[in-house]
Amino acid sequence: MxxxxxxxxxxxxxxxxxxxDLIAAYNILMTPxxxxxxxxxxxxxxxxxxxxxxxxxxxxxxxxxxxxxPSYPPELxxxxxxxxxxxxxxxxxxxxxxxxxxCLKPMLVPHSGGRHEHRRFGKAEVNVVERLANMLMRPxxxxxxxxxxxxxxxxxxxxxxxxxxxNPVQVLVRAIENxxxxxxxxxxxxxxIVYFKAVDISPQRRLDLALRWMGEAVRMASFRSRKTxxxxxxxxxxxxxxxxxxxxxxxxxxxxxxxALASR
Numbered sequence: 001m002x003x004x005x006x007x008x009x010x011x012x013x014x015x016x017x018x019x020x021d022l023i024a025a026y027n028i029l030m031t032p033x034x035x036x037x038x039x040x041x042x043x044x045x046x047x048x049x050x051x052x053x054x055x056x057x058x059x060x061x062x063x064x065x066x067x068x069x070p071s072y073p074p075e076l077x078x079x080x081x082x083x084x085x086x087x088x089x090x091x092x093x094x095x096x097x098x099x100x101x102x103c104l105k106p107m108l109v110p111h112s113g114g115r116h117e118h119r120r121f122g123k124a125e126v127n128v129v130e131r132l133a134n135m136l137m138r139p140x141x142x143x144x145x146x147x148x149x150x151x152x153x154x155x156x157x158x159x160x161x162x163x164x165x166x167n168p169v170q171v172l173v174r175a176i177e178n179x180x181x182x183x184x185x186x187x188x189x190x191x192x193i194v195y196f197k198a199v200d201i202s203p204q205r206r207l208d209l210a211l212r213w214m215g216e217a218v219r220m221a222s223f224r225s226r227k228t229x230x231x232x233x234x235x236x237x238x239x240x241x242x243x244x245x246x247x248x249x250x251x252x253x254x255x256x257x258x259x260a261l262a263s264r
Contacts, residue, residue: 080106082129082169083154086161091170095177097203102128102173110153111146124204128176129153129169131207135215136229152218152229159234168237175240179213179249180206183260198260210249214240217248 077089088104101124110130116122123131133149136142142149157168164171184205185196201209214236221232239247245254 077106101203135211155230156233171241175237176210178243179210179240181253181256196263198263213249213252
């Protein structure tokens, strides 16, 4: 497809799997700022994939940057289950500071193709499961291996579901809320004397640090060990969700807040 249509389906194989109204709804969902100007009325007798794309382009109208993006219809969450298994509209974010930054946009596969890369604070619109997978692609040797990272996250969510019996995305959100620090220290220089001062952390950085520490915990637990990355990630998320001190992310958060408390 042309570059101006990058927001729509680029994989023709998926057009053969989903019917036309699913494809059209998915394209509407993935358009950053769009509004529905006509109902979706696909014609099955004319084909599946092509009609879905045409209907999607007919009903989507990209609005100006100054307008707000519309809320996603709740019926889309029933069709777009994460990895085809878990609903995202049932997940509740209790932390008021993180509520606007933990993105739970309904999608089948958490892969946005880096659409947020050149927009400031665009990562706030990326699904939190995809952001966790992105943290597993570093450092160097693992860079760019998105399919491998998504496979690790998917298997880890399966393990969490088997161990807890809950929606694994809800367990992940709870772990992020517990592992996100609230205070940090900054370096100040006054009269040639350098000292540290406790400061509050922005919600975006709180989420970044929690996800970063979870990725570090997976690499440290699975390096030169019989434990697989999937098992390490599942154990880390469950421990952080329970606010257990055995979690690496919880220990890093407590250490950072302890230093900040001494620097008040």
